[in-house]
Amino acid sequence: MLRIAVPNKGTLSRPAVDMLREAGYSQRVDDRDLLCRDTDNDVEFFYLRPRDIATYVGSGDLDLGITGRDLLVDSGSEAEEILDLGFAPATFRFAAPVDSLHEVTELAGRRIATAYPGVVNRHLTEMGLSAQVVRLDGAVENAVRLGVADAIADVVETGKTLRQAGLAPLGKPILESTAVLVRRIGGPGDGPTGQLLRRLQGVLAARRYVMLAYDVRVELLEAASALTPGIESPTVSPLHRQGWVAVQAMVARTGVHRIMDELYDLGARAILVTDVHACRI
Numbered sequence: 001m002l003r004i005a006v007p008n009k010g011t012l013s014r015p016a017v018d019m020l021r022e023a024g025y026s027q028r029v030d031d032r033d034l035l036c037r038d039t040d041n042d043v044e045f046f047y048l049r050p051r052d053i054a055t056y057v058g059s060g061d062l063d064l065g066i067t068g069r070d071l072l073v074d075s076g077s078e079a080e081e082i083l084d085l086g087f088a089p090a091t092f093r094f095a096a097p098v099d100s101l102h103e104v105t106e107l108a109g110r111r112i113a114t115a116y117p118g119v120v121n122r123h124l125t126e127m128g129l130s131a132q133v134v135r136l137d138g139a140v141e142n143a144v145r146l147g148v149a150d151a152i153a154d155v156v157e158t159g160k161t162l163r164q165a166g167l168a169p170l171g172k173p174i175l176e177s178t179a180v181l182v183r184r185i186g187g188p189g190d191g192p193t194g195q196l197l198r199r200l201q202g203v204l205a206a207r208r209y210v211m212l213a214y215d216v217r218v219e220l221l222e223a224a225s226a227l228t229p230g231i232e233s234p235t236v237s238p239l240h241r242q243g244w245v246a247v248q249a250m251v252a253r254t255g256v257h258r259i260m261d262e263l264y265d266l267g268a269r270a271i272l273v274t275d276v277h278a279c280r281i
């Protein structure tokens, strides 16, 4: 039975559970449940603190896990990312009081507060900078005004928390994070893991694409296909009406209205868009 770690709370929890449900797995119904066995799919889900997930997977005690890329890096465990799940996007970056520090190199010898010491120490080493990392649990934006640190390194989503604390980003982002699926380094990618991967990839594709269908005159088929090449190739079926064909192709959800306008201008008619609920590409 495949054993999978799922965030039990925080930013990653709800979208991770939603994605697993969309992929056809049973999920816990009560937030207090820390285990859910899906016997139909031969999978067990363990609900864990997102910060601990890479540790369980890296040690081989669990087969796979959903966590944040920044949390994976911070853990320093023997786990690797095998699929970008796209949700919970954020950057991880240094910040300092507005008009205090202007270059990342000015962090040398300073105190940097963070809840992600693994990410920060690794980055400082890569840059050849030596600074004192002050490890805090959260609300690190307060550390500077309370005198505990000169700068911080933290997750930035909208940037509102930084601004409200009188801080400004310093230098380029240290990393771009999203939710990721992880396995033990070099672990299997086929068998039950492969099946779970294909299901999650199916959810990502179903969210990203819509199915576009339209009718077009045969002599315009090449021009219309160029607008809707599909993933492999568009499906073309004869229509009862002479000289016309029906075309079906997957297209990216973003930009579908522009393509519909262009198809209409070309002469296509009966242009329909439908959602994809599940797929294996």
Ligand SMILES: Nc1ncnc2c1ncn2[C@@H]1O[C@H](COP(=O)(O)OP(=O)(O)OP(=O)(O)O)[C@@H](O)[C@H]1O
Pocket (backbone or CB within 6 Å): 009, 010, 011, 012, 050, 051, 067, 068, 069, 070, 071, 088, 089, 090, 138, 155, 156, 157, 158, 177, 178
């Ligand atoms: N606005 C955000 N705040 C915090 N984490 C975020 C945000 N947006 C995305 N994330 C990502 O969520 C993960 C952190 O989740 P985690 O549950 O540890 O913290 P949290 O959502 O802030 O919850 P808590 O602070 O209650 O522990 C990281 O991968 C982080 O990049």
Ligand SMILES: O=P(O)(O)OC[C@H]1O[C@H](OP(=O)(O)OP(=O)(O)O)[C@H](O)[C@@H]1O
Pocket (backbone or CB within 6 Å): 137, 138, 139, 140, 141, 154, 155, 156, 157, 158, 159, 160, 161, 162
């Ligand atoms: O850029 P923003 O949209 O403002 O979001 C980023 C903020 O959100 C998180 O804090 P959270 O509310 O989780 O509190 P915490 O620091 O106690 O974890 C994170 O640690 C930042 O402080």
Ligand SMILES: [Mg+2]
Pocket (backbone or CB within 6 Å): 138
């Ligand atoms: Mg938080």
